[in-house]
Amino acid sequence: MSTDTYLNLVNSGVTKKIAKQLGLPRPAQLRRFRPGQPLVAGPVLVLGTGPDADAIAHLLSGTSLGDTGLESGWDLDVRRTATAGERHAAIVLVLTEITHPDQLSEPMLAAASALKGLAPGARIVTISRPATADIGPALSAARQGVDGVLRSLAKELRGGATANGVVVADGVPVTAPSALGALRFFLSTRSAFVDGQLLHVDSDAGSLPSDWDRPLAGRVAVVTGAARGIGAAIATTLARDGATVVAVDVPAAGEQLVAVANSVRGTALQLDVTAEDAGQKILDHTLTRHGRLDIVVHNAGITRDKLLANMTTEKWDPVLAVNVAAPLRINEALLESGDFTDAPRIVALASTSGIAGNRGQTNYAASKGGVIGMVRATAPLLTAFGGTANAVAPGFIETEMTARIPAVTRQVARRLNSLQQGGLPVDVAETVAFLASPQAGGVVGQTLRVCGQNLVGQ
Numbered sequence: 001m002s003t004d005t006y007l008n009l010v011n012s013g014v015t016k017k018i019a020k021q022l023g024l025p026r027p028a029q030l031r032r033f034r035p036g037q038p039l040v041a042g043p044v045l046v047l048g049t050g051p052d053a054d055a056i057a058h059l060l061s062g063t064s065l066g067d068t069g070l071e072s073g074w075d076l077d078v079r080r081t082a083t084a085g086e087r088h089a090a091i092v093l094v095l096t097e098i099t100h101p102d103q104l105s106e107p108m109l110a111a112a113s114a115l116k117g118l119a120p121g122a123r124i125v126t127i128s129r130p131a132t133a134d135i136g137p138a139l140s141a142a143r144q145g146v147d148g149v150l151r152s153l154a155k156e157l158r159g160g161a162t163a164n165g166v167v168v169a170d171g172v173p174v175t176a177p178s179a180l181g182a183l184r185f186f187l188s189t190r191s192a193f194v195d196g197q198l199l200h201v202d203s204d205a206g207s208l209p210s211d212w213d214r215p216l217a218g219r220v221a222v223v224t225g226a227a228r229g230i231g232a233a234i235a236t237t238l239a240r241d242g243a244t245v246v247a248v249d250v251p252a253a254g255e256q257l258v259a260v261a262n263s264v265r266g267t268a269l270q271l272d273v274t275a276e277d278a279g280q281k282i283l284d285h286t287l288t289r290h291g292r293l294d295i296v297v298h299n300a301g302i303t304r305d306k307l308l309a310n311m312t313t314e315k316w317d318p319v320l321a322v323n324v325a326a327p328l329r330i331n332e333a334l335l336e337s338g339d340f341t342d343a344p345r346i347v348a349l350a351s352t353s354g355i356a357g358n359r360g361q362t363n364y365a366a367s368k369g370g371v372i373g374m375v376r377a378t379a380p381l382l383t384a385f386g387g388t389a390n391a392v393a394p395g396f397i398e399t400e401m402t403a404r405i406p407a408v409t410r411q412v413a414r415r416l417n418s419l420q421q422g423g424l425p426v427d428v429a430e431t432v433a434f435l436a437s438p439q440a441g442g443v444v445g446q447t448l449r450v451c452g453q454n455l456v457g458q
């Protein structure tokens with residue numbers, strides 16, 4: 001049961017009927033990931049023509065691809081044309097071959113004919129190429145058109161269905177590990193609260209895991225701010241995916257921290273991330289106790305909201321110090337150490353406030369905008385050894401932080417996205433886990449929003 005009473009009411013018994021009759025918003029109960037769950041529960045319609053569409057259809061259905069030896073083992077029930085009356089659980093639109101906006105009509109109208117019969121919680125995923133300045137106006141227009149149609153379609157879907165896109169760089173095959181990794185993430189229930197987003201795959205770096213339910217097996221991950229909320233969910237999710245977890249939080253949160261560390265069979269490190277030597281302390285603990293360090297999740301974060309007109313040093317400085325200066329300093333220490341070089345992963349928590357802005361949060365938005373800039377420029381420092389740095393930008397997530405928002409404001413804030421509800425800490429954690437995985441090696445320097453397609457901002 002969600003803590004969102006309204007969501008529970010419109011999904012049960014007599015109140016469900018009343019909400020329907022009154023035409024009230026009816027947010028769906030989103031399905032979340034469980035290991036062993038089928039990737040997609042029903043037929044998948046793959047639309048698009050050409051070798052890329054054929055390759056994706058082959059891989060999804062689990063048949064090997066010609067002489068490439070590529071096999072996904074996904075074994076989905078793939079269809080290439082929509083049949084009247086069939087309920088599709090997913091539609092994959094392969095749009096990499098389009099060269100002019102005129103060519104969008106055929107695949108989009110083919111998808112349209114399948115939309116009315118979509119299964120609850122269905123997934124729509126586009127696969128396309130980026131609209132860069134050097135490819136000519138018509139091609140760039142066609143590719144940017146995919147962005148527009150995807151974001152609009154996500155706003156039309158109901159019943160917990162989502163639409164997201166994978167944008168694969170020119171020269172990188174659509175079967176590259178991260179193109180398939182991103183496609184799988186968007187098809188699965190791991191992306192329940194990710195909607196209307198386009199994720200870029202810039203290279204064929206990364207590798208597919210031997211076990212999709214434990215992609216982090218053998219990896220050691222540090223999660224800061226892990227004593228509660230989103231950080232605790234990240235620790236649990238990374239451990240579920242096979243990682244050994246070091247849970248970091250301030251000494252004041254010691255008891256909760258130990259409980260989280262014990263629950264994931266990891267270790268606890270009491271540490272204020274703003275300490276000058278925090279990076280070294282993290283390295284010392286991790287190398288001594290676990291012998292290696294592969295993943296760092298900068299999740300520790302604070303807010304001190306105030307209109308800028310009333311802002312004080314006491315409210316500004318700590319927010320910048322915890323949210324962005326500490327991750328910067330820790331990353332620097334890790335990079336200098338030479339002990340963070342086996343396809344390492346940095347994932348930092350940004351916020352939609354750092355993208356769209358939020359009244360009363362200039363300090364917080366400066367820090368979270370800072371995180372977005374930080375990962376963009378940190379990623380190139382890691383590519384030489386197969387590493388990545390990316391950010392996750394949550395929207396409204398049901399945590400202790402947001403439980404303190406006054407009731408009416410909270411009710412409104414929850415509905416202002418395409419899924420008409422707040423996300424759960426686990427939704428953020430699943431996205432962090434994806435970016436930390438081997439199959440996300442070609443995703444670099446990006447910020448992926450987990451906001452149900454928040455209606456404010458970009």
Ligand code: NAD
Nearest residue numbers: 225229230249250272273299300301349351394397399401
């Ligand atoms: P929370 O306040 O529930 O938890 C934050 C944790 O960080 C706490 O355990 C706290 O003790 C720890 N922490 C704070 N300062 C620290 C320091 N100096 N050193 C070590 N640990 C420290 O917050 P949350 O809602 O779980 O948010 C987690 C992250 O997600 C934050 O970065 C936050 O800005 C971001 N975020 C949250 C939301 C949301 O809706 N809750 C939305 C967008 C972004």
